[in-house]
Amino acid sequence: MYQTLWNSINKQVKDSHASAAFLAVSLMGWTTIGLLAGFLICMIGGMSFVTKITVVLCSGGYTGLILGFFGGILYLYSSEPRHLADATPSQVFPQQLQKDGEPD
Numbered sequence: 097m098y099q100t101l102w103n104s105i106n107k108q109v110k111d112s113h114a115s116a117a118f119l120a121v122s123l124m125g126w127t128t129i130g131l132l133a134g135f136l137i138c139m140i141g142g143m144s145f146v147t148k149i150t151v152v153l154c155s156g157g158y159t160g161l162i163l164g165f166f167g168g169i170l171y172l173y174s175s176e177p178r179h180l181a182d183a184t185p186s187q188v189f190p191q192q193l194q195k196d197g198e199p200d
Contacts, residue, residue: 098167101121101125102114102118105117115176118168119164119172122164122165123161123168124160125164126167127159127164130156130159131152131156133155133159134151134152134153134154134155135152137155
């Protein structure tokens, strides 16, 4: 699901904004799915009004946060090649580039 969403957003949005758009759409999508699941649970079970509101809000909020936001971040982290290997040595280990004889 994340791959399909990423490919779709990557075609629609500039590269510089693709990650932010991906996380926003992922968060909204998973939150909507969680809210619908909460409504379904409330329709099936006989609960008080306050309990129903709590179930709907918690199911939507936690689903959106965990699967949408954190899942999207993990997907981007594992799929994007912009990690430590792409950085220049001066960005990663600036102290090792000092010449011999220079103070630390």
